[in-house]
Amino acid sequence: MTKPKVLISDKMDPNAARIFEERGCAVDVKPGMTPDELKAVIGDYDGLAIRSATKVTPEILDAAPNLKVIGRAGIGVDNVDIPYASGKGVVVMNTPFGNSITTAEHAIAMIMALARQIPAANARTQNGEWPKNDFMGVEVTGKTLGLIGAGNIGSIVASRALGLRMKVVAFDPFLTAERAVELGIEKVDLDTLLARADFITLHTPLTDQTRNILSAENIAKTKKGVRIVNCARGGLIDEAALKEALDSGQVAGAALDVFQTEPAKESPLFGTPGFICTPHLGASTTEAQVNVALQVAEQMADYLVNGGVTNALNMPSLSAEEAPKLRPYMALAERLGSLVGQLAHGNLTTISIEREGAAAELAGKPIEAAVLAGLMKQYSDSVNMVNAPYLAKERGLDVRSVRHERDGAYNTLVRVTVGTSQGDRSVAGTLFGNDNPRLVGIFGIGIEADLTGNMLYIVNEDAPGFIGRIGTLLGENGINIGTFHLGRRPNGADAGGEAVLLLSVDQPIPEGVVKEACALEGVKVVMPLAF
Ligand SMILES: NC(=O)c1ccc[n+]([C@@H]2O[C@H](COP(=O)([O-])OP(=O)(O)OC[C@H]3O[C@@H](n4cnc5c(N)ncnc54)[C@H](O)[C@@H]3O)[C@@H](O)[C@H]2O)c1
Numbered sequence: 001m002t003k004p005k006v007l008i009s010d011k012m013d014p015n016a017a018r019i020f021e022e023r024g025c026a027v028d029v030k031p032g033m034t035p036d037e038l039k040a041v042i043g044d045y046d047g048l049a050i051r052s053a054t055k056v057t058p059e060i061l062d063a064a065p066n067l068k069v070i071g072r073a074g075i076g077v078d079n080v081d082i083p084y085a086s087g088k089g090v091v092v093m094n095t096p097f098g099n100s101i102t103t104a105e106h107a108i109a110m111i112m113a114l115a116r117q118i119p120a121a122n123a124r125t126q127n128g129e130w131p132k133n134d135f136m137g138v139e140v141t142g143k144t145l146g147l148i149g150a151g152n153i154g155s156i157v158a159s160r161a162l163g164l165r166m167k168v169v170a171f172d173p174f175l176t177a178e179r180a181v182e183l184g185i186e187k188v189d190l191d192t193l194l195a196r197a198d199f200i201t202l203h204t205p206l207t208d209q210t211r212n213i214l215s216a217e218n219i220a221k222t223k224k225g226v227r228i229v230n231c232a233r234g235g236l237i238d239e240a241a242l243k244e245a246l247d248s249g250q251v252a253g254a255a256l257d258v259f260q261t262e263p264a265k266e267s268p269l270f271g272t273p274g275f276i277c278t279p280h281l282g283a284s285t286t287e288a289q290v291n292v293a294l295q296v297a298e299q300m301a302d303y304l305v306n307g308g309v310t311n312a313l314n315m316p317s318l319s320a321e322e323a324p325k326l327r328p329y330m331a332l333a334e335r336l337g338s339l340v341g342q343l344a345h346g347n348l349t350t351i352s353i354e355r356e357g358a359a360a361e362l363a364g365k366p367i368e369a370a371v372l373a374g375l376m377k378q379y380s381d382s383v384n385m386v387n388a389p390y391l392a393k394e395r396g397l398d399v400r401s402v403r404h405e406r407d408g409a410y411n412t413l414v415r416v417t418v419g420t421s422q423g424d425r426s427v428a429g430t431l432f433g434n435d436n437p438r439l440v441g442i443f444g445i446g447i448e449a450d451l452t453g454n455m456l457y458i459v460n461e462d463a464p465g466f467i468g469r470i471g472t473l474l475g476e477n478g479i480n481i482g483t484f485h486l487g488r489r490p491n492g493a494d495a496g497g498e499a500v501l502l503l504s505v506d507q508p509i510p511e512g513v514v515k516e517a518c519a520l521e522g523v524k525v526v527m528p529l530a531f
């Protein structure tokens with residue numbers, strides 16, 4: 001088996017390359033490529049490991065037909081076009097905890113640096129000035145810290161600030177009252193935070209809701225002499241408004257690790273009294289970089305080699321332990337999705353995926369994604385488990401997953417039902433011997449078959465002589481029948497009802513033969529299928 005190929009395109013701790021190699025991937029390390037250079041080589045790779053410098057744009061993704069996974073050694077993935085990657089079926093992962101402590105410590109360092117004006121005092125002292133009277137600081141003890149965003153990093157900042165005997169108030173719409181109590185902080189609305197905080201620190205992602213959360217208007221609501229820290233993302237603060245507020249004294253100090261435009265080689269803020277900055281160093285400690293490099297390489301290799309999914313932003317998680325158990329179910333689910341997609345006519349509006357018996361004990365999302373991949377392949381060639389749920393959503397398909405506790409006739413069963421403008425259509429399958437996907441029902445008719453290769457689905461009046469007629473027709477056209485499966489409606493009835501015939505054949509069935517089969521006496525439906 002050829003090894004999956006991974007490209008590390010940003011500066012990353014060497015442990016990443018070591019782990020990739022140990023886990024069975026071939027790895028190239030090429031930090032600092034231009035977008036054109038990356039575009040020229042990305043087609044060769046199955047995985048791309050990045051930090052923040054590489055921008056994964058639609059143009060790069062279009063040039064990457066083999067790419068299966070992008071791994072961000074860090075938290076923020078704003079340098080990856082995730083919707084576009086999802087549309088291309090590429091998994092995007094990050095390492096959400098590896099650098100949180102380090103970044104929280106950077107925020108605390110910024111708070112202390114602002115409180116005691118350490119950078120300016122350092123520069124002037126080293127300049128030989130000894131400016132002892134110019135740097136009157138403030139204590140942080142007893143002061144109020146306003147956290148905007150109390151997730152991983154925000155809550156670590158809170159714990160350190162409480163250790164420094166600060167009071168902590170937090171604005172975060174997703175912070176529960178219980179979690180606030182657990183953290184020892186007070187949950188408040190944004191205006192209250194702005195009015196009460198002596199120091200404000202930002203720890204949210206950059207979203208439409210958080211962009212310019214510290215706007216001119218909101219900065220005007222702060223306590224006069226507030227000090228502001230941003231170690232999250234540029235764009236959370238209106239930099240022009242911050243400059244004005246520093247000049248007017250509304251804001252006594254501001255410390256930015258991140259800027260609206262990076263690298264920030266120039267800014268009106270540079271040189272402003274009370275302003276300090278670092279070049280996006282929040283995650284830059286040896287410990288954090290080893291953590292994120294190890295994690296990203298482990299996660300990506302796990303996906304490329306074993307199919308395990310951890311910390312993906314566009315796909316449900318799946319442990320390397322679960323992956324082998326789920327693999328035969330994925331094959332079953334994809335074939336059922338494909339079958340129902342090929343058989344159902346009319347406008348598909350809903351799809352329900354039911355799991356019974358052993359299947360009910362497994363993670364539902366990957367099975368759902370595999371059914372959708374099988375179904376959506378009828379509409380597009382480039383569908384896989386990653387992009388199928390997005391494509392289904394785009395088409396307005398209402399997807400439901402149902403887990404039944406009850407025991408049925410099979411010890412494991414997956415049933416897929418699509419709602420169409422012509423009514424519901426349902427197919428069901430099981431695993432034989434734990435890993436052999438097998439169809440056990442079409443549209444309520446019990447029929448057992450492997451879903452494989454080229455097949456022919458026929459519904460006919462259940463009357464003597466039909467099997468001979470279809471056999472003769474295929475034989476006369478040189479088409480060899482591999483397997484032959486029969487079922488009748490209603491299940492267990494005698495002759496005279498409706499029969500279903502599912503044949504596997506050794507070659508695709510020409511259209512002319514399909515037409516001739518349609519013309520046979522008693523035939524209601526003939527459909528060639530392919531798996
Ligand atoms: N400077 C660096 O080098 C560096 C390093 C790591 C992370 N980061 C950045 O730090 C930020 C926080 O990371 P994290 O790991 O704590 O993320 P997280 O997802 O754990 O926490 C983010 C928090 O923001 C909250 N939030 C979302 N929208 C909000 C809104 N409109 N108002 C208030 N709160 C809102 C969420 O509820 C969540 O609790 C991210 O932007 C990340 O990219 C920067």
Ligand SMILES: O=C(O)CC[C@@H](O)C(=O)O
Nearest residue numbers: 051052074075076099283
């Ligand atoms: O990789 C870095 O140096 C920055 C990482 C940081 O911005 C993140 O979001 O994890």
